[in-house]
Amino acid sequence: MSNRFLIVLVFPQDGSHWINMKVIIEALHSRGHSVSVVRPSDSWYIKETSPHYTDEEFFRSFVSRQIQIQREGKSAWTRFSLDMELKDRFSEMHRKVCEMVIQMLENKQLMQSIRETKYDLVLTDPANGGGVVLAHYLNVPLVFNVRWTIHGEAHFAIAPSPLSYVPFPVAELTDNMIFFQRVRNFLVYVIRQHLYKQTVGPHYSALVSRYFGPEVDYFSLFQAADLWLMRVDFVFEFPRPTMPNVIYMGGFQCKPAKPLPQELEEFAQSSGEHGIIIMSLGTLIGQFPHDVADEIAAAFSHLPQKVIWRYKGDRPMPQNDLLGHPKTRLFVAHGGTNGIFEAIYHGVPIVGLPLVFDQPDNLSRMKVKGVAKVVDLATLDRNIFSQALQEVLDEPSYRMNMQRLSRLHRDVPMEPLDTALFWIEFVMRHKGAAHLRTESYRMPWYSYHSVDVMVFLLAVVLFTLLAFIGIIRCFCCRACLKITIKEE
Amino acid sequence: MSNRFLIVLVFPQDGSHWINMKVIIEALHSRGHSVSVVRPSDSWYIKETSPHYTDEEFFRSFVSRQIQIQREGKSAWTRFSLDMELKDRFSEMHRKVCEMVIQMLENKQLMQSIRETKYDLVLTDPANGGGVVLAHYLNVPLVFNVRWTIHGEAHFAIAPSPLSYVPFPVAELTDNMIFFQRVRNFLVYVIRQHLYKQTVGPHYSALVSRYFGPEVDYFSLFQAADLWLMRVDFVFEFPRPTMPNVIYMGGFQCKPAKPLPQELEEFAQSSGEHGIIIMSLGTLIGQFPHDVADEIAAAFSHLPQKVIWRYKGDRPMPQNDLLGHPKTRLFVAHGGTNGIFEAIYHGVPIVGLPLVFDQPDNLSRMKVKGVAKVVDLATLDRNIFSQALQEVLDEPSYRMNMQRLSRLHRDVPMEPLDTALFWIEFVMRHKGAAHLRTESYRMPWYSYHSVDVMVFLLAVVLFTLLAFIGIIRCFCCRACLKITIKEE
Numbered sequence: 001m002s003n004r005f006l007i008v009l010v011f012p013q014d015g016s017h018w019i020n021m022k023v024i025i026e027a028l029h030s031r032g033h034s035v036s037v038v039r040p041s042d043s044w045y046i047k048e049t050s051p052h053y054t055d056e057e058f059f060r061s062f063v064s065r066q067i068q069i070q071r072e073g074k075s076a077w078t079r080f081s082l083d084m085e086l087k088d089r090f091s092e093m094h095r096k097v098c099e100m101v102i103q104m105l106e107n108k109q110l111m112q113s114i115r116e117t118k119y120d121l122v123l124t125d126p127a128n129g130g131g132v133v134l135a136h137y138l139n140v141p142l143v144f145n146v147r148w149t150i151h152g153e154a155h156f157a158i159a160p161s162p163l164s165y166v167p168f169p170v171a172e173l174t175d176n177m178i179f180f181q182r183v184r185n186f187l188v189y190v191i192r193q194h195l196y197k198q199t200v201g202p203h204y205s206a207l208v209s210r211y212f213g214p215e216v217d218y219f220s221l222f223q224a225a226d227l228w229l230m231r232v233d234f235v236f237e238f239p240r241p242t243m244p245n246v247i248y249m250g251g252f253q254c255k256p257a258k259p260l261p262q263e264l265e266e267f268a269q270s271s272g273e274h275g276i277i278i279m280s281l282g283t284l285i286g287q288f289p290h291d292v293a294d295e296i297a298a299a300f301s302h303l304p305q306k307v308i309w310r311y312k313g314d315r316p317m318p319q320n321d322l323l324g325h326p327k328t329r330l331f332v333a334h335g336g337t338n339g340i341f342e343a344i345y346h347g348v349p350i351v352g353l354p355l356v357f358d359q360p361d362n363l364s365r366m367k368v369k370g371v372a373k374v375v376d377l378a379t380l381d382r383n384i385f386s387q388a389l390q391e392v393l394d395e396p397s398y399r400m401n402m403q404r405l406s407r408l409h410r411d412v413p414m415e416p417l418d419t420a421l422f423w424i425e426f427v428m429r430h431k432g433a434a435h436l437r438t439e440s441y442r443m444p445w446y447s448y449h450s451v452d453v454m455v456f457l458l459a460v461v462l463f464t465l466l467a468f469i470g471i472i473r474c475f476c477c478r479a480c481l482k483i484t485i486k487e488e
Numbered sequence: 489m490s491n492r493f494l495i496v497l498v499f500p501q502d503g504s505h506w507i508n509m510k511v512i513i514e515a516l517h518s519r520g521h522s523v524s525v526v527r528p529s530d531s532w533y534i535k536e537t538s539p540h541y542t543d544e545e546f547f548r549s550f551v552s553r554q555i556q557i558q559r560e561g562k563s564a565w566t567r568f569s570l571d572m573e574l575k576d577r578f579s580e581m582h583r584k585v586c587e588m589v590i591q592m593l594e595n596k597q598l599m600q601s602i603r604e605t606k607y608d609l610v611l612t613d614p615a616n617g618g619g620v621v622l623a624h625y626l627n628v629p630l631v632f633n634v635r636w637t638i639h640g641e642a643h644f645a646i647a648p649s650p651l652s653y654v655p656f657p658v659a660e661l662t663d664n665m666i667f668f669q670r671v672r673n674f675l676v677y678v679i680r681q682h683l684y685k686q687t688v689g690p691h692y693s694a695l696v697s698r699y700f701g702p703e704v705d706y707f708s709l710f711q712a713a714d715l716w717l718m719r720v721d722f723v724f725e726f727p728r729p730t731m732p733n734v735i736y737m738g739g740f741q742c743k744p745a746k747p748l749p750q751e752l753e754e755f756a757q758s759s760g761e762h763g764i765i766i767m768s769l770g771t772l773i774g775q776f777p778h779d780v781a782d783e784i785a786a787a788f789s790h791l792p793q794k795v796i797w798r799y800k801g802d803r804p805m806p807q808n809d810l811l812g813h814p815k816t817r818l819f820v821a822h823g824g825t826n827g828i829f830e831a832i833y834h835g836v837p838i839v840g841l842p843l844v845f846d847q848p849d850n851l852s853r854m855k856v857k858g859v860a861k862v863v864d865l866a867t868l869d870r871n872i873f874s875q876a877l878q879e880v881l882d883e884p885s886y887r888m889n890m891q892r893l894s895r896l897h898r899d900v901p902m903e904p905l906d907t908a909l910f911w912i913e914f915v916m917r918h919k920g921a922a923h924l925r926t927e928s929y930r931m932p933w934y935s936y937h938s939v940d941v942m943v944f945l946l947a948v949v950l951f952t953l954l955a956f957i958g959i960i961r962c963f964c965c966r967a968c969l970k971i972t973i974k975e976e
Contacts, residue, residue: 160648165928186941239926241729413910422901438727440653453674
């Protein structure tokens, strides 16, 4: 089927999410499609009360304080108050997104120009709800690049998710749970759902109600998305129910390694038979505490392997090329999904240093699959870290298991990025994907779960029984009466 | 990833199911794989008490009698007794399959030769359970070519299937049901499940228990299959939950039309602008009642279109090539899935004459999508049939809707047959597909549905409440006591 060029409106999410979205945008560009990206302008930030304290700075400081609290074994109250600070910050972030959407929708000139552009679809990361509201307002098809939503992990919002064998991410559980793990999974799910609802729900409710009336709720607009391009894959996610409009593209950002810059290549080659270790703790690590860094460096210094450590600074490390280098033996990672998928793609086992958010859970999945050893920052010292490195380097099962995951992950009919692009273009060609999407989200919960049907059938059975008993009794009485009359 | 050649053991299902399986077997052959097919030998049939009355004959006679009953408006009792005859025949068919499996497993020489062949996988149509048992016995990966199982429609056995929006096939419902349709769906599901369990369950229970012990049940062996190659597609099936190891290959038997034999081509061309109508009622129609045939012929005779009618006889009609011919305007079909997918593939609207089994339901799906008009055989006469033909020929929406379905169906990253072959070879390359398969079927129902967790949590809440009330009461009593003592 022939393609014309697409005109796509992208409403992204900031931070590491943007790294993913950029890969898709660049791929769309390279296929000739035009892409417009909605982003907060500078003037937006100027209105903030503390203009120099951006989200990025907050999260960097948050991670540092989180590490400090973990290292110093601070009281539960300190942890709780940091969690509350995070919750407030999230709430504030979503308030700002909603305000931005209002500014857009109220800007008649901007909206007219957007309407005149006749976008084919809105592509958004529903970690914030701006794109969902915008797509509904413009009445154009909606495609998600997603793992997290404002309601938690994306599958839980779209597919049946029996809590008996589907671990709620962040609970650090597997698909094979004993009774008390299932209790934990259930509780974590209920509490998190409540938290999401309470923290960010009201901002979007107000926004949706303002433009579409009080009978419309954000959750149903969100569930009406045409396609969910899911940033996972079943070498990472445990097998679980899914839906026809969920397309898996986990690892879509991975690609074969390019040759390294000369100095790095020479460094790698100089490692000889021992090979190299790659260490990177993602985008959020600003100030890694000196004591931890010293312990890690001390552990590295006892190894024959050479180490490439992305410590600080603006110059990015060619992480994908390094992980794909034949000399690479091990990846020390914080457990963000981007890094994990790169490690899986290149078959490099992991020593994990999880910091915050989904990182402990992501790494616990890798641990269960026998491809990672996880070290707790709270208790990390040179001995513990050294042992972990040694174990993953010396025990062949880590590498073999990771190579097996890599083979499974790469053995697909079509590359994940090409799959994602195919389906984005599919939505354009057919103006949506209604035949893949249930409208069951429109049902009230008691209908969805057939509670009304079961109550009705029970009532019918009860009524029939009672009527039957009534008739029998009536007959008996008459018979008794007749006998009595006869006897008289 | 490089492929070596596969050695596949196929345990098929007879009848129209075999037409599908043959397509896959031939494709596997053409890729260099070797395929062995288990089939009942002649000696098998010789043992039957009525050697000349085969399954095929039974079903042909059954369909004829079914039509007769419908036409003559026979009593409910006659219908019921025919249904019971069908049920008994099914039970008998499954008994024979089980006996065949026992004969195989007891034949030491045969089993040794099978073991020595080192099959890579068993490919089976689980409309009968022979292949499931055989695969478990041989301990080789298991792949299904499936729509129906001995427990009913396949999705219902593997994926969560909320009865509120997933219509149980044969109920002739859609994914958008009003209350009493949902009641009907619920009841049909419960009754059918019971019927399947009662009719065919015991044969397989006995078989499985004989070879694997009483603690193993057929259902769990069946649910442990590595891959489910599902003979549907979401232009046919309503959107519903699915699982990662379900691969959709609906329409895999369809292919572009080849040129027609000269006489047929000349006939088609002679139809001029009016085009041709194709009529075929599948494999099971032996003796079509003369009165119905006469009415149909009379209706056709008033149309300007020319008609190609597969009436009887051994010479098969090149149905796919005819449906793909540019002169073809309409397909008169009984509603088997093979024919429906061919019509969808070639974008030809349907006038449906459903006979038995899933045919009324299949056609009702096509009707809802606005691509078919369904005629009831019970009331069919030349006027009714003529009106139906006229409507589908004259009303452009039928053709437009079918062309739209065709575009959706054909717009895929990979052809359905290639997809099926890719995944069959995937199972061979990785010796199964465990990472795509849940093991949740091993859980008891109360754990699967988290009933035990909810009861436990309720008990905890109740206990806490009671303890709290107890403590409060205790304090109150003491306080009262003190006051009383003081007062004294």
